[in-house]
Each structure stands twice: as C-alpha cells, then as structure tokens.
Amino acid sequence: MKKIVSILLLLTFMVGAGAQKRNKVSEGSTAFSNTFLSGRVGLGIYNNYNAGKVNLGFAGGLSAGKWIARPLALRLSFDMALAGRSAVLPNGSIATNSSIFLLGTAEALWDIRSTISRISGSKFQLYPIFGLGLIYGDSISADQLGSNRVFDLTAMIGLQANYLFAPYWSVFFEGKLYFMPQGFDKNFGNNFLGMATVGISRNFFSSPFHRSTEYESRSKGFDWFFGVGLGPNFSSFEFEHLSPADGMYGTTIDLSIGRNFNEFWTIRMQLGGIRAHERFNEVIDSAGKAYTYGNLHADLMVNLTHALHFSRGVKLNILPYLGSGLVWRFDDPIFDLGLHGGLMFRYYIGYHSDLYADIRYTMVHPRIGGSTGPSGSSFGVGIPSITIGYIYNFGNNTNRYRLPANWTAR
Numbered sequence: 001m002k003k004i005v006s007i008l009l010l011l012t013f014m015v016g017a018g019a020q021k022r023n024k025v026s027e028g029s030t031a032f033s034n035t036f037l038s039g040r041v042g043l044g045i046y047n048n049y050n051a052g053k054v055n056l057g058f059a060g061g062l063s064a065g066k067w068i069a070r071p072l073a074l075r076l077s078f079d080m081a082l083a084g085r086s087a088v089l090p091n092g093s094i095a096t097n098s099s100i101f102l103l104g105t106a107e108a109l110w111d112i113r114s115t116i117s118r119i120s121g122s123k124f125q126l127y128p129i130f131g132l133g134l135i136y137g138d139s140i141s142a143d144q145l146g147s148n149r150v151f152d153l154t155a156m157i158g159l160q161a162n163y164l165f166a167p168y169w170s171v172f173f174e175g176k177l178y179f180m181p182q183g184f185d186k187n188f189g190n191n192f193l194g195m196a197t198v199g200i201s202r203n204f205f206s207s208p209f210h211r212s213t214e215y216e217s218r219s220k221g222f223d224w225f226f227g228v229g230l231g232p233n234f235s236s237f238e239f240e241h242l243s244p245a246d247g248m249y250g251t252t253i254d255l256s257i258g259r260n261f262n263e264f265w266t267i268r269m270q271l272g273g274i275r276a277h278e279r280f281n282e283v284i285d286s287a288g289k290a291y292t293y294g295n296l297h298a299d300l301m302v303n304l305t306h307a308l309h310f311s312r313g314v315k316l317n318i319l320p321y322l323g324s325g326l327v328w329r330f331d332d333p334i335f336d337l338g339l340h341g342g343l344m345f346r347y348y349i350g351y352h353s354d355l356y357a358d359i360r361y362t363m364v365h366p367r368i369g370g371s372t373g374p375s376g377s378s379f380g381v382g383i384p385s386i387t388i389g390y391i392y393n394f395g396n397n398t399n400r401y402r403l404p405a406n407w408t409a410r
Contacts, residue, residue, distance in 0.1 A: 033205060034067040036075075040174055040199025044081035046101070047191050055096060057083030059195040065109070067205075069216055069261035073109040074300070077131070078102075079176075081193055085137070085185070101193060103178065105133030105156055106300070108267075123165070129158035132298070132324040132337075135180060135193070150185045153324065153337035154178045154193075162201070170201045181336040181365065215263035215310050215399040222396045227256040229358060229389025235277035235288070238373030238380035247287030250275035252385040254358065258299075263310040263399040266301040266319060273327075276383055278370035288370065295338060295362060297325025306399075313404035315348040327364050336365040340382075346391065348401045354391040360384070 044059030058081070065075025085099035109127040137150035158176035165171060178193040185191060217223040233252040234242070241248050251274045258268030273295045278288030301321040305314055320343050328335035342360030349355055363382040366372045373380035393400065 035204045036063075036065055036067075036073075036201050038063045038065075038172070038199050038201035040172075040197035042195060042197030044083045044101075045194040045196075046081065046083040046085060046099075047193075055084030057081060057098075059083075059197055061103075061195075061197070063107075065107075068265045071111045071114040071220075072261055072265075072267075073111070073127075075107050075109065077105050077107055077133075079105070079195065081195060083193075100138045102136045103133060103154065103193075105131040105154070107131035107133075107156070109160065123163055125162045125164075127160040127162060129156070129160055129174075129176065130298075131156035131158070131176075135178065135184075137185065152180060152184050153339060154180050155324070155326075155337060164203075168203050168205075170203060171199070172201060173198050181367075215306075217259065217261055217398050219396070221394075222398050223260040223400070224394045225256075225258055225260070225354075225391050226394070227254070227258075227356065227389055227391040229254040229256075229356065229387035231358075231385060231387035233276065233383050233385035235279075235369070236373075236380070236382045236384055237279045237369070237371065238375060238377070240374065241280045241287075246280060248277050248280060250277060250290070250383075252383075252387055254387050254389065256391075258301075260303075260397075260399050263306040264303055266303065266321075268299040268301060268321075268323075269297075270299065270323075271296050272385075272387075276369075279373075291332075291370075292330040293327060293368065294330065295325065295327045297323045297338065297340065299323035299342075301344065310399065310402070312402045315401065317346045317348075317400075319344045319346060327362070327368050329368060334367055336368050338365075338368075339363045351397070352393045354393065356389055356391055358385075358387045358389070360387075 039060075039062050041060040044057040045054060046057070047054045059079065061077055061079035063075045063077040065073050067073045080103070081101045083099065083101070084096045108130050110130075111125065111127060113122070113125065132153070132155055135150070135152055135154040156176055156178045158174060160172050160174045162170050162172040174195075174197050176195045180191055180193070230251070230253050233250045235248045235250065252272055253274050254270055254272040256268050256270040258266055260266045271294070273293045275290060276293050277290050280286070280288055299321045300323065301319040303317055303319050305311070305317045320341070322341050324337060324339045326335055327338035340360055340362040342358060344356055344358045346354050346356045361382055361384045363379065366378050366381050369381040371381075372378055
C-alpha cells in the first residue's frame with residue numbers, strides 16, 4: 001500500500017505543478033500548458049532467469065505527462081504486457097503459461113536537443129526515458145507455478161523516437177526495458193520485461209519547444225549544485241527497539257548532485273549509506289548484525305516555498321520529495337530497489353552556499369534488511385535518517401534566491 005500511495009503522491013506533484021502562479025504572458029502558465037496524452041501498442045518480451053527462456057506477447061499502455069522545463073518532461077505511465085511465463089517444475093521440465101503483467105511507473109523524458117541547443121524547428125526528436133515504479137503479475141495455477149503472484153518495484157530505461165506530423169499531434173516508436181530485483185518471480189538472478197511499441201500523442205501545445213518562463217533555468221550550465229551530508233540512521237523493523245541503548249542506530253553519509261530546473265522542480269541524484277543493522281536479536285537481547293550498505297537513487301523534489309510564486313529575499317526553502325534507486329549490501333552480493341520519501345530544509349547563506357537538513361525514510365526489501373518486522377510485512381523494513389550538510393551551487397542561479405526589491409548596497 002505504501003508503494004501505491006507513493007506513486008499517487010508523485011502524480012499529485014506532477015498535476016499540481018500547474019497551480020503555481022507564473023508570468024501570464026509565458027507559455028506554461030496554466031495547469032494544462034505543455035501537457036500531453038499518449039497511447040501505444042506493440043510487442044512484449046519477458047525473460048525468466050531461472051527457466052532460461054524468453055517469451056513473446058502483446059504490450060500496450062497509456063501515459064499522461066507535462067514538460068516542466070525546456071529539456072525535461074515528467075509523465076505517469078500505465079502499461080500492460082501479456083506474455084508467457086516459464087518456470088522449472090520439480091521434475092526438471094519447463095512449464096510456460098500465459099500471464100498478464102501490469103505496470104505503473106513515474107518517468108522522465110529528456111530532450112537532448114533542448115539541453116545543448118536553443119534551436120527550435122525540427123519535427124523529429126529522440127527522447128531517452130528513465131522510470132521507476134511498480135510491477136504486478138497475476139497468479140498462476142498451483143499445479144503449474146505454485147500460485148506465484150508477483151508484486152515488486154521496477155526500474156526502467158527506454159528511448160522514444162517522436163515525429164510531429166500536425167500542430168498538436170505526433171506519432172512515435174518507443175522501446176522500454178523493465179528490470180526487476182533479485183527474488184522477483186522466484187528468481188535467483190535478474191529477469192526483465194521488454195516492450196517495443198508504436199503510438200500517437202495528443203499535445204496540448206502547438207510546438208514541442210515551449211518558451212522558457214521567468215524562473216526556468218536559462219542555460220545548460222546554470223542551477224547545478226553539489227552537496228555532502230552526514231547524520232544518524234535507525235534500522236527499523238516496524239519501529240521496534242527505538243531506544244539508543246538497543247544499538248539499532250548507524251550512520252548515513254550523502255553525496256548529492258542535482259539541478260533546480262525552475263523555481264518549483266528540482267531533480268537530485270544521491271549516493272548514500274554506510275552502516276545499518278539486521279533485526280534486533282531477542283534471544284541474546286542485542287542489536288542485529290551490523291552491515292555496510294549503499295544507496296544510489298534519484299529524487300524528484302518540489303519547492304513548497306515557491307509553490308505559489310517566487311518570493312524575493314526568502315532564504316529558507318522547504319522541499320518534500322519522493323525517490324527510488326538501488327540499495328545493496330557490501331558484505332553479501334545482494335542488491336534490490338528501494339523506495340523513499342523525505343523533507344529537505346535548505347537555507348541560503350551566500351550566492352554559492354546553502355546549509356541543509358534532510359529527513360528521509362528509505363524502505364528496503366527484507367532481502368537487504370535480513371528479516372521482516374513482527375507482522376511479517378516487508379513494508380515495515382526501512383532506514384530512517386537525518387543528515388545535516390552543505391550545498392555548493394555552481395555558476396549562475398536563476399531560480400534559487402534573489403535579493404529583496406528594496407535591497408541597496410552598503
């Protein structure tokens with residue numbers, strides 16, 4: 001349920017962005033400016049690692065999205081694939097049954113040309129796609145695959161070739177490859193689901209090259225930042241053994257790089273982790289085994305301070321965010337996908353410098369944590385953390401802070 005709520009919150013962020021007040025003479029000033037709807041059909045390919053077999057089938061999907069900045073669009077996609085699902089039976093033979101996979105992903109489309117050039121005019125575009133979300137597979141009969149229903153996080157990479165054939169319409173070819181974590185569909189290795197589709201998109205703007213708004217980043221070198229932070233974490237198994245005396249506390253260090261695309265949207269890549277614990281050992285009344293871990297993730301951040309308008313002279317910015325990425329242990333070759341949410345407080349101290357505090361909960365799979373909580377649910381296994389750190393802002397800052405209108409040099 002927490003995974004579903006997180007995806008719905010991300011959709012709310014995407015749709016709600018249009019409520020911000022912008023310069024009314026610029027494109028992007030209403031909720032539906034620079035938005036699009038699309039549908040696609042084609043071929044699905046499912047690979048089951050244990051069975052060593054690739055099966056073909058049908059695939060299709062629907063998407064709704066919005067260009068939040070000149071080089072970046074966010075969209076929510078719902079995909080379906082009907083493909084054979086294979087498994088090794090006890091007698092060593094391979095059984096294949098038709099199965100339906102349902103996927104919901106939050107995705108980013110990157111306009112490479114707009115990133116490196118201001119030239120507008122070509123009707124043909126290539127958009128790399130990156131996504132994170134959920135995958136669900138229907139149950140197979142017990143005599144075949146042991147009533148194996150699958151539900152897990154998934155990461156996706158893809159590419160879209162888009163051609164604008166009319167002022168508000170485009171056709172496209174799209175390839176997507178979904179990666180599932182170890183243990184998905186009773187696998188010891190990694191399996192994937194691929195899609196190759198063709199589709200059509202209805203654009204609610206006449207050109208794919210909208211004009212930049214007042215506080216949108218003006219150049220590919222503007223509005224980048226780097227951050228480093230350090231703080232305590234807690235290995236949570238449904239938040240039992242909270243006392244520091246129980247020894248379930250560890251350390252988190254964060255290294256971040258990101259960009260403020262406009263006054264509302266920020267995207268951050270972060271490498272974190274150091275030390276966490278497995279579940280508390282009730283037999284010997286001691287903290288669980290300590291282990292070192294890493295977490296590489298992408299975060300979509302919303303600036304609530306600027307949600308209605310950009311205010312001059314405001315130094316404190318509050319940014320809730322959602323993100324996902326890889327989590328792994330160094331003491332064992334185990335990796336998985338993690339999902340997290342948090343709240344960052346960012347305080348301006350100079351033209352290039354900020355201080356920040358970041359409160360985050362990272363949900364990890366029991367394969368990483370080593371166990372489940374008292375109820376047996378995998379959703380209660382996580383690593384809450386608080387980090388304090390410093391951010392250095394590179395180059396010019398279009399949308400982070402502006403001096404008050406009545407400021408005068410002294």
